[in-house]
Amino acid sequence: xxxxxxxxxxxxxxxxxxxxxxxxxxxxxxxxxxxxxxxxxxxxxxxxxxxxxxxxxxxxxxxxxxxxxxxxxxxxxxxxxxxxxxxxxxxxxxxxxxxxxxxxxxxxxxxxxxxxxxxxxxxxxxxxxxxxxxxxxxxxxxxxxxxxxxxxxxxxxxxxxxxxxxxxxxxxxxxxxxxxxxxxxxxxxxxxxxxxxxxxxxxxxxxxxxxxxxxxxxxxxxxxxxxxxxxxxxxxxxxxxxxxxxxxxxxxxxxxxxxxxxxxxxxxxxxxxxxxxxxxxxxxxxxxxxxxxxxxxxxxxxxxxxxxxxxxxxxxxxxxxxxxxxxxxxxxxxxxxxxxxxxxxxxxxxxxxxxxxxxxxxxxxxxxx
Numbered sequence: 001x002x003x004x005x006x007x008x009x010x011x012x013x014x015x016x017x018x019x020x021x022x023x024x025x026x027x028x029x030x031x032x033x034x035x036x037x038x039x040x041x042x043x044x045x046x047x048x049x050x051x052x053x054x055x056x057x058x059x060x061x062x063x064x065x066x067x068x069x070x071x072x073x074x075x076x077x078x079x080x081x082x083x084x085x086x087x088x089x090x091x092x093x094x095x096x097x098x099x100x101x102x103x104x105x106x107x108x109x110x111x112x113x114x115x116x117x118x119x120x121x122x123x124x125x126x127x128x129x130x131x132x133x134x135x136x137x138x139x140x141x142x143x144x145x146x147x148x149x150x151x152x153x154x155x156x157x158x159x160x161x162x163x164x165x166x167x168x169x170x171x172x173x174x175x176x177x178x179x180x181x182x183x184x185x186x187x188x189x190x191x192x193x194x195x196x197x198x199x200x201x202x203x204x205x206x207x208x209x210x211x212x213x214x215x216x217x218x219x220x221x222x223x224x225x226x227x228x229x230x231x232x233x234x235x236x237x238x239x240x241x242x243x244x245x246x247x248x249x250x251x252x253x254x255x256x257x258x259x260x261x262x263x264x265x266x267x268x269x270x271x272x273x274x275x276x277x278x279x280x281x282x283x284x285x286x287x288x289x290x291x292x293x294x295x296x297x298x299x300x301x302x303x304x305x306x307x308x309x310x311x312x313x314x315x316x317x318x319x320x321x322x323x324x325x326x327x328x329x330x331x332x333x334x335x336x337x338x339x340x341x342x343x344x345x346x347x348x349x350x351x352x353x354x355x356x357x358x359x360x361x362x363x364x365x366x367x368x369x
Contacts, residue, residue: 002359004307005180005281008349009234010241016233028207030229036236037190040175040183043158043239046168046192048199051227051235052206055154055176058189059087059124061225062150062172065191065202068093068121074150075115076124077107078314078335084124084152085315089324096120097316099332103270105283105311105342106133108334112141122148125170127156129344130249130280131271132166139169150174154189157182158246160276167192172202177231180348182245182278183238185231245349246278252347252356253279259360265290265367267341281344283311294341297366301345304362311342 020026033051041049052058068074070092076084078097085095096115101108105128112123123142125133142149149170153159157175159166167173172195175181177188191202204210209222238245257268267285271277286294298308314335316327345359 001305001307002346002351002355003348004309004344004346005348006350007179007184008245010237012240013234013237016237017230020230020233025229028226028228030232032229032232032236033227036227036232036239039236039239040190041192043242044165044167044173044192046173047194048192048196050191050199050202050206051232052189052191052225053227054187055152055174055178055189056083056087057206057223057225058154058174058176058191059083059150059152060090061202061206061223062174062191063087063091063093063122064205064223065172065198066122066148066150071119072121073117073119074122074124075112075120076315077126077128078316078332079105079128079312079338080126080152080315081154081312082315082318082320083154084126085318085321085326088124093121094119095315095321095326097327097330097332099334100128100338101134102334102338104128104131104133104272104275105338106131107138109134109137109141112138116141116145116147120145120147122150124150124152126152127159127166129269129283130156130159130278131269132156132159132161132275132277134272134274135161135166135169142170148172154178155181155280156278157280158242159278162274168194171195172198177235177238182249182280182349183235183242185227185235185238188227188231188235189225248349249279249347250277252351253277253282255353255356256282256345256360259357260284260363263364263367266363279347281309282347283342283344285338285341286343288341294343298343300366300369301362304365306346306359306362308343308345311339311344314339
C-alpha cells in the first residue's frame with residue numbers, strides 16, 4: 001500500500017535531538033525552543049513566533065490572545081477541519097460559516113460581508129491544502145469593519161500570496177507541525193504575529209499565565225500549550241530543509257498534473273495567478289460525468305494498493321456542532337459539492353517518483369475500467 005503521507009526527516013534531526021538529551025534540556029525550556037521560534041518567524045516574515053503543542057492549540061491560543069469570548073462571532077469557511085470552530089467554541093465565542101470558492105476550496109471573499117454583524121470580531125481564513133486564500137479583499141473587509149484576521153496556515157508552510165508568505169498577512173497566524181506537515185515536530189504548532197502586544201499575550205497564556213509579579217501566581221486563565229525542546233530540535237532541523245521540501249512538493253504536483261491531464265473523469269487542482277501553492281496534499285475531484293462516485297473511486301484505488309483520504313466534511317453537517325444548536329437549516333452548496341466529490345492521493349515528502357508513477361497508472365486503470 002502506498003500511504004497517503006509519509007514524513008521525511010531532516011538529516012540533522014538526530015544530531016540536534018541527541019544534543020538535547022545529552023544536555024538534559026528535554027522539556028519546555030532550552031535553546032532549541034528559542035531558535036525554532038526565531039527562525040520560523042524569519043521564514044514566515046513576521047517579527048514574532050510562539051511555539052505550542054499542536055495546530056489546534058495554536059488556533060485556540062490565537063483566539064484567546066485576541067480576547068474573544070461569549071457574545072463574539074468569528075467568520076470562517078465551511079470547508080475546513082473541525083479544529084477551527086472548536087478553537088472559537090473553547091472561548092465561548094460563536095463560529096459563523098461562509099461557503100467556499102469552487103476552484104480553491106478556500107473561503108469566498110464575496111460571501112463574507114453578508115455574514116458580518118455587530119457581534120463579528122474576526123475572520124478566520126484557512127489556506128486549504130496548501131493553496132493561499134485570496135487575502136486582499138478579506139483584509140479590506142477587515143479594515144472596513146474593524147475586524148481581526150486569523151490565518152490558519154497549518155497546511156501551508158511557505159505558500160505565498162502575491163509574493164508574501166501566508167501566516168503573516170493577517171493579525172495573527174497559526175501553523176501545525178503534525179507528522180504529515182511540510183515542517184514537522186511530530187506534534188506541535190506555532191502562533192506568529194507582527195504585533196508585540198499579541199506576542200506577549202500569547203507567550204503568557206500558553207504557559208499557564210504565570211503573573212509577571214511572581215511565578216505560580218495567576219491572575220487570568222492560561223493554558224499548558226508548551227512545546228518541548230526535543231520537538232523544537234526536530235523543528236529546527238526540518239526548517240533547515242524547508243525550501244527543498246517545498247520544491248519537492250511542487251515537483252510532485254507537476255508530475256501528477258502532467259500524468260493525469262486530460263482525464264475527463266477527474267478534475268485537477270488549479271493554482272490561482274495570485275498564489276504559490278505548496279500542494280501540501282494533492283487533491284482531486286471526481287467529475288460530475290464520472291460513472292462512479294468518490295467513494296467507489298477510492299475503493300477501486302485501494303484495490304490497486306493506493307491509500308487516499310476524503311476531503312474535510314462540511315462544518316455545517318458535523319454532528320457535534322449541530323448538537324450544540326449551530327448552523328440550523330444552513331446550506332452551503334459549494335462546500336457540500338466539493339466535499340462529496342473530493343479526495344486526495346499520496347503526497348507525502350517521502351513519496352518517490354516511482355510511487356507517483358504507480359499512483360498515476362492506478363488512476364488510469366480505474367478510469368479505463
